[in-house]
Amino acid sequence: MILDYNNARIKITYEYDVYNDNNTTDDTSDDVIDKAEKDFEILLAGNQINLIKKGNFIQPILDNVSLGENLKTGYLKGGQGAMLELDLFTENNGVNILDEIRSKGWLINEANLTVYIDQKLFVLMAA
Known part of the structure; x- marks a missing residue:
């Protein structure tokens, strides 16, 4: 279907x-x-994602992702259905940042995410 x-x-x-x-x-x-x-x-028309894992990445990326650790680099391929999940509020020296924000009653009006594209890796992926 x-x-x-x-x-x-x-x-x-x-x-x-x-x-x-x-x-x-x-x-x-x-x-x-x-x-x-x-x-x-x-x-439901518009942005769509799926969680089907595909092995379209080059081997160095697959090796890095399969370590099962928190990655310092996120890998995202272009095209429909591509998604990257970021956990922004993980523990930092034993203090949960999100709990701290909630306890202080802070209101976050704006948040920015800066994305750096590793040109060397980009060239490897394009090849």
Whole structure:
């Protein structure tokens, strides 16, 4: 079965209460709670990823990734479905940074991620 994500959608139908005063704001004796229904639709077209592991990397990269340790270098190939997962709030000298931010009530308004492309490795991958 092949999924057509360009036409895929998730439709959520929900029911909720609506206060109905029967257009008599001064008289509450005829007020009732009516049921209403709405639909919420999430379209799945657009950015797509999959978690299928492919061995399209050159051997030095595959060797580095297979060590099972936290990598200092992230490897991401271009094209549809490419994804890199970054864990930004890992332990640092025994202190969980995210817990510290939460405990101090800090509000982060902006965060930046700088990506460096290793040109030597880029040339190896293109070959």
